[in-house]
Amino acid sequence: MSTKDAPFDLxxxxxLDERVSIRPERFGALxxxxxxxxxxxxxxxxxxxxxxGLAEQPSARAACVxxxxxxxxxxxxRAALAALAASRMLVRRSP
Amino acid sequence: MTSLVEExxxxxxxxxxxxxxxxxxxxxxxxxxxxxxxxxxxxxxxTAECRALIDEFERMQVFYVNIGGGEPTVRPDFWExxxxxxxxxxxxxxxTNGVAITDEAARRLAASDYVDVQIxxxxxxxxxxxxxxxxxxxxxxxxxxxxLAAAGFAGFKISVVVTRDNAGQLDAFAAIADRYGAQLRLTxxxxxxxxxxxxxxxHPTAAQQRALYDWLLAHGERVLTGDxxxxxxxxxQSLPGLNLCGAGRVVCLIDPVxxxxxxxxxxxDAFLAGNVLRDGGxxxxxxxxxxxxxxxxxxxxxxCTACSAYDACRGGCMAAKFFTGLPLSGPDPECxxxxxxxxxxxxxxxxxxxxxxxxxxxxxxxxVTISRRRPADRAGFxxxxxxxxxxxxxxxxxxxxxSAMAPDKxxxxxxxxxxx
Numbered sequence: 001m002s003t004k005d006a007p008f009d010l011x012x013x014x015x016l017d018e019r020v021s022i023r024p025e026r027f028g029a030l031x032x033x034x035x036x037x038x039x040x041x042x043x044x045x046x047x048x049x050x051x052x053g054l055a056e057q058p059s060a061r062a063a064c065v066x067x068x069x070x071x072x073x074x075x076x077x078r079a080a081l082a083a084l085a086a087s088r089m090l091v092r093r094s095p
Numbered sequence: 096m097t098s099l100v101e102e103x104x105x106x107x108x109x110x111x112x113x114x115x116x117x118x119x120x121x122x123x124x125x126x127x128x129x130x131x132x133x134x135x136x137x138x139x140x141x142t143a144e145c146r147a148l149i150d151e152f153e154r155m156q157v158f159y160v161n162i163g164g165g166e167p168t169v170r171p172d173f174w175e176x177x178x179x180x181x182x183x184x185x186x187x188x189x190x191t192n193g194v195a196i197t198d199e200a201a202r203r204l205a206a207s208d209y210v211d212v213q214i215x216x217x218x219x220x221x222x223x224x225x226x227x228x229x230x231x232x233x234x235x236x237x238x239x240x241x242x243l244a245a246a247g248f249a250g251f252k253i254s255v256v257v258t259r260d261n262a263g264q265l266d267a268f269a270a271i272a273d274r275y276g277a278q279l280r281l282t283x284x285x286x287x288x289x290x291x292x293x294x295x296x297x298h299p300t301a302a303q304q305r306a307l308y309d310w311l312l313a314h315g316e317r318v319l320t321g322d323x324x325x326x327x328x329x330x331x332q333s334l335p336g337l338n339l340c341g342a343g344r345v346v347c348l349i350d351p352v353x354x355x356x357x358x359x360x361x362x363x364d365a366f367l368a369g370n371v372l373r374d375g376g377x378x379x380x381x382x383x384x385x386x387x388x389x390x391x392x393x394x395x396x397x398x399c400t401a402c403s404a405y406d407a408c409r410g411g412c413m414a415a416k417f418f419t420g421l422p423l424s425g426p427d428p429e430c431x432x433x434x435x436x437x438x439x440x441x442x443x444x445x446x447x448x449x450x451x452x453x454x455x456x457x458x459x460x461x462x463v464t465i466s467r468r469r470p471a472d473r474a475g476f477x478x479x480x481x482x483x484x485x486x487x488x489x490x491x492x493x494x495x496x497x498s499a500m501a502p503d504k505x506x507x508x509x510x511x512x513x514x515x
Contacts, residue, residue, distance in 0.1 A: 021158055021184065023108065023109065023156040023158070025102075025107055025108060026102070030111065032158035032186075034158075034159075034184075034186055034209055035208050037186070037211060
């Protein structure tokens with residue numbers, strides 16, 4: 001799946017789909033969506049912190065900042081979040 | 096960033112792909128049954144023990160279990176256990192020959208996000224299927240698929256073990272899956288259980304393997320494989336999914352009596368990690384067994400490390416080597432470079448390890464036409480297929496090459512195919 005061109009609204013409010021379960025692992029975490037029956041891998045502990053912060057932070061950008069993602073790293077995290085949204089792991093919520 | 100393959104080598108806190116065989120009892124006697132099933136074992140876990148194991152899966156955050164057997168639905172408490180698992184947020188994917196998929200069961204299954212069904216079908220036509228799975232098994236599977244489709248169960252799985260007889264039917268299997276709104280799953284024939292008796296005759300030829308690889312490259316996004324064809328990565332391009340032996344690292348098997356093996360294809364004392372009742376629970380076995388620690392340690396590729404394909408195929412399938420009598424540090428018996436067939440020629444007849452247990456029906460409903468291999472067969476005196484009409488494999492479709500899979504560069508990998 002190509003992820004780098006997928007749009008993702010960093011300033012929107014997001015959360016994990018309620019049918020997604022997270023299991024932390026040494027390399028980051030495993031995600032499983034019971035609806036689509038798909039697995040995804042979060043390949044860094046920082047990305048796990050970003051994903052966990054989505055529901056509390058006003059925007060995905062804020063969740064990234066909160067997890068310590070610096071400006072130059074942001075495109076990579078945006079691409080990762082876009083991939084998660086494309087596979088319906090993440091859904092929009094009202095702010 | 097290290098690759099997922101590297102990370103997975105060292106194991107996970109809980110398996111991704113946990114197979115739980117609920118019973119050795121089965122109404123069929125498939126010639127290639129990897130668990131040599133047929134008769135129930137008197138020591139099978141009780142309902143209470145099964146429920147406690149499911150509770151442990153929940154604590155370990157095992158996302159889902161692949162329930163099989165035997166035929167799991169012949170357990171009287173099967174539906175109770177499925178309900179208990181879903182109540183504990185442990186997803187269930189169960190493999191069945193379809194015998195218990197009534198209209199009511201189909202409606203019930205269609206209504207749950209947490210339950211997936213996999214219908215076993217080893218021929219796209221009745222003749223090819225029933226020769227391996229037994230008379231009437233094709234009709235049973237078709238009836239189950241019709242009921243699931245009628246109940247609106249979208250995306251159930253049709254699970255096919257690729258053999259010499261059905262390797263030319265891949266398009267026909269895909270058409271069957273389309274007809275029922277199902278997803279096709281292709282897996283590798285292993286010489287495990289009774290499969291050891293028919294492997295010589297039924298494993299795909301080298302030409303069929305190549306055609307299968309090309310077909311998977313062309314259709315891999317739509318087809319699940321349980322990541323079972325990673326030995327074919329030796330052809331060049333990796334197939335979607337995890338190209339690594341997951342045994343004891345991301346995969347394991349719990350058998351009907353609670354024994355934990357490194358993988359579903361390795362029911363042998365050499366791969367027995369412990370028992371969920373006697374050794375302090377499943378989590379303890381998964382995290383602390385000596386066998387699993389060994390499997391998670393860096394492996395030596397042995398003779399294979401000199402081969403340019405080793406980084407791709409990683410030496411292939413441990414169980415396939417073991418049950419064909421090959422050393423674990425050597426090539427896979429179906430090595431795409433041909434090293435396996437060379438090595439097989441040096442294995443003395445009758446020296447391959449046998450499965451540690453056998454629950455095959457002693458008599459009764461053995462409705463199969465392929466006979467068990469007798470020792471003489473190894474020496475080539477008699478073919479187990481003797482007496483059957485000759486059935487040369489149908490011509491394979493022309494190889495079509497797929498567009499290259501995008502290499503995984505993002506921080507997220509979508510593992511639809513991992514252990515699917």
